[in-house]
Amino acid sequence: MVPLPESTSARFFDDSVNGSSASKVPNPRRRSERAHQAILNAAAELLEEVGYADMTIQAIAAKAGVSNKTIYRWWSNKAAVVMEAFAERTANVVAIPNTGSLRDDLLAFIQASFVAHKTMKFGSTMASLVAAIHTDSTLAEAFREQFIARRRAAVRQIFEQAIEHDELSALDLDVVIDQVYGPIFYRLLVGHAPLDNQFAETLVNNLLLGVTKSKNSSKF
Amino acid sequence: MVPLPESTSARFFDDSVNGSSASKVPNPRRRSERAHQAILNAAAELLEEVGYADMTIQAIAAKAGVSNKTIYRWWSNKAAVVMEAFAERTANVVAIPNTGSLRDDLLAFIQASFVAHKTMKFGSTMASLVAAIHTDSTLAEAFREQFIARRRAAVRQIFEQAIEHDELSALDLDVVIDQVYGPIFYRLLVGHAPLDNQFAETLVNNLLLGVTKSKNSSKF
Amino acid sequence: MVPLPESTSARFFDDSVNGSSASKVPNPRRRSERAHQAILNAAAELLEEVGYADMTIQAIAAKAGVSNKTIYRWWSNKAAVVMEAFAERTANVVAIPNTGSLRDDLLAFIQASFVAHKTMKFGSTMASLVAAIHTDSTLAEAFREQFIARRRAAVRQIFEQAIEHDELSALDLDVVIDQVYGPIFYRLLVGHAPLDNQFAETLVNNLLLGVTKSKNSSKF
Amino acid sequence: MVPLPESTSARFFDDSVNGSSASKVPNPRRRSERAHQAILNAAAELLEEVGYADMTIQAIAAKAGVSNKTIYRWWSNKAAVVMEAFAERTANVVAIPNTGSLRDDLLAFIQASFVAHKTMKFGSTMASLVAAIHTDSTLAEAFREQFIARRRAAVRQIFEQAIEHDELSALDLDVVIDQVYGPIFYRLLVGHAPLDNQFAETLVNNLLLGVTKSKNSSKF
DNA sequence: CAATAAACGAGACGGTACGTCCCGTCTTCAG
DNA sequence: CTGAAGACGGGACGTACCGTCTCGTTTATTG
Secondary structure (H helix, E strand, O other): OOOOOOOOOOOOOOOOOOOOOOOOOOOHHHOOHHHHHHHHHHHHHHHHHHOOOOOOHHHHHHHHOOOHHHHHHHOOOHHHHHHHHHHHHHOOOOOOOOOOOHHHHHHHHHHHHHHHOOOOOHHHHHHHHHHHHOOOHHHHHHHHHHHHHHHHHHHHHHHHHHHHOOOOOOOOHHHHHHHHHHHHHHHHHHOOOOOOHHHHHHHHHHHHHOOOOHHHOOOO | OOOOOOOOOOOOOOOOOOOOOOOOOOOHHHOOHHHHHHHHHHHHHHHHHHOOOOOOHHHHHHHHOOOHHHHHHHOOOHHHHHHHHHHHHHOOOOOOOOOOOHHHHHHHHHHHHHHHOOOOOHHHHHHHHHHHHOOOHHHHHHHHHHHHHHHHHHHHHHHHHHHHOOOOOOOOHHHHHHHHHHHHHHHHHHOOOOOOHHHHHHHHHHHHHOOOOOOOHHHO | OOOOOOOOOOOOOOOOOOOOOOOOOOOHHHOOHHHHHHHHHHHHHHHHHHOOOOOOHHHHHHHHOOOHHHHHHHOOOHHHHHHHHHHHHHOOOOOOOOOOOHHHHHHHHHHHHHHHOOOOOHHHHHHHHHHHHOOOHHHHHHHHHHHHHHHHHHHHHHHHHHHHOOOOOOOOHHHHHHHHHHHHHHHHHHOOOOOOHHHHHHHHHHHHHOOOOHHHOOOO | OOOOOOOOOOOOOOOOOOOOOOOOOOOHHHOOHHHHHHHHHHHHHHHHHOOOOOOOHHHHHHHHOOOHHHHHHHOOOHHHHHHHHHHHHHOOOOOOOOOOOHHHHHHHHHHHHHHHOOOOOHHHHHHHHHHHHOOOHHHHHHHHHHHHHHHHHHHHHHHHHHHHOOOOOOOOHHHHHHHHHHHHHHHHHHOOOOOOHHHHHHHHHHHHHOOOOOOOHHHO
16 A cells, blocks of 8 residues: 555655645545556556556546546555556566575576566656656655565575575675666666576676676686 | 767667657757757756756746747757756766776775765656656667766776776676666665665675675585 | 425526436435534525635535535535525514605615625625526525515515505506615625615605606705 | 726725736737637637536637637636626627607617627626626626626716706716616516516606606605 | 848747546445 | 445646747848
8 A cells, every 4th residue: 555654764865845745634444445446457557558657647537437536535646556556466476486596596586577577668667656756755665665675575585595505605685685686677777788588697697706706607 | 969869779668659850950050059058057957956857848948048949949858958957967077997906996986976976866867867768769869878878888997997907807798887887776766775885885895706705606 | 495495486587407306305304403503504604704606515514514415415506505594594684664654664674774785795695696596496486585575575565555555556566666676786786886875865766756857856 | 808997996895805816917919819709709609508607617718729728818717708708799789769758768778678688698697797796806897897887878878868958957877877777687687577568668667757656746 | 241041038829637626426334 | 224424426627837839039140
């Protein structure tokens, strides 16, 4: 649920202007589940059909057979609706492998992720959501919890499995996870180069062995 | 100049809908340099004042003392204006070090970059531009050339210096550069963790040595 | 009661579109008198506070501590509620004098009416109700019975007293009554001139004596 | 023109809340006459088709092929648009007779007016405008000048012709004019009785001769 | 050094989405 | 099992910005 984040840990860009919201809060117990799902479905379909930028709240309302007021009652803006629809449909699509080999697990996971990126204009939607979180702190919180934290947890688990198997000594996994997702995210959003198997392999090799050691890694 | 890219190399998300522009092309020789600069200044100021999302072309025009038609004559949309203003003001602010140590050079460069990220709501503006390139192929091309390529070239040079010094054997630098910028870009846009010195150091160490460095890595 | 008129005498503008109301009729014996009065009180207070135009059914409901459904159950629209509240509070406020002098009685009655026009934004409310009756025939019927007929009967009685006293010969009182109320109504609604004593006196004199005779009526 | 009243004579109900309007005033020299006329035409047609109450600014805009902003730029609300359209189309439709007989002139004029009242849902539109002037002082001023003053001037002229012909001695015509229009306006808006020839004749007779004419009126 | 054509400022325009408001109906839940 | 509370679909509101389009005016190349 977007509107009810309970965590409030420190974040690293200012969210400042979201203020407001003193206006009457609706009672969630009376919420129409029919309308709720119709809205998320409409949003997901429009995302495929026209993309985030050309999507409007009025169009979602019309497609869902719902008053625009009903959307505004439960979400603060377009980004929030899309986030919920997008999160719901892209969650848990990638299983976490556990073969005993860190390299194999990581590579398999990354390659599976690439496949998942073909739906719902993934890169473009992600880019739009990322832009939106910079002006809406509530959304930012939800985004980090819905997408970022969950995916990071998966990669973390892969590394922790390796530590458990003694394949790896304990280390600061936060930066390591950034090193896994960072390059992928960067290519996904900037589009300067493709997310293909070769990229995945080189990335994993470099990450595990380091680039100054890779002069010896000709066997890969 | 944004509107006149000549490169058309293959890219990795579809840009499709940018069409149009069959309309009369204005004569750049008659362009008013006064208006040109006034517009870029106004855009840069508004970026600081209200941020990308709350900025409008009409507001830029008003602040620049210019007709909105004059803006539309030379740029295709808000993102294009902002891109030019932003590129002009954030270019070449970071010198490329050459101490003889790859690690030191890389770390110094990254830390200097972090400092440059404090201006013009860097992360937020970047996020907005990244979102915009997904619906405007002309802009995408310009963005990759103005920002991405230039910065990548700097990092590439640092690694090439190391190769020249024999500190490193030749390798596929494209992915390596993604491994430098990816994690930074990821933290910058998602905001889940800060861009601080510790992050820079861990990133550089992991990248150069690999995360499995302390173990016997012969089994890979 | 507004919604239950039994008279259906011919009227002089088309009421056509009032349709509806085939829906289940509530049982008036079960009506909550507490809610009934609370609604009329709330309507009357809002009339004073914000005027007819800025008043909403939702606001009446809120102020009365009543569900909006309860209002819709017993009245067809805002105009009907206001009509009942307004009628209840402006009825019979002016006594009918009987001094033996038609002129004196008429003048006294008119002047007393002017005083009554100071409450509940009388002119403005009247104007709004008059506008409303043109699109709601049920309301129109009620309005003519609640306001118009009652007031006309008062003036009619004054003239009939005069006929009884032989001060006047019998004549078509319908038009005469229009000649009493018409000018007052006209000033009240159009607001081009005040409802003051001088107006009342000139009106009565002209009406009784005629304007072509008034060259002789210098004594007034 | 509605927006440019120059007279500011005292009026008799409070207009209070129209405030504001400090927002930028558009330049009338750049006004599109095409749009202006299209809007008035659309308004007039909608007035005939659906009546004032069921007419919306959006519908006028759509019918006129105009942006709703263009309407709001030049008029403050629906009533103002309708007023201008209505005034333009109902002005000067009744010629002022001058036969030498006050009674004949007045009767002819009134009967001709009745005929003019068949267009554009005259009574209903008038009622709505009258309601509107009670919450919009700018409109009120315009209404009194566009409709009320012009029509009053016509009747005034008829009486002044009679005074010139020595058929009548000079007297306070303001109240006399109220006595002509008042009863008509009252029947027009309230609809309790028709505007027919008999009404016109009785009204004129009573007005000129007085209702006590047949008796010895010296006691008044 | 005109003249002439283009860019310019100003800003109205058609269009469309915004987010708010109220309507009148329908659903839920507490007494 | 009534009735308050209030969410709902519908739709108009008035605002804002978009990008296009006149208008004159200014400016700078060209003949």
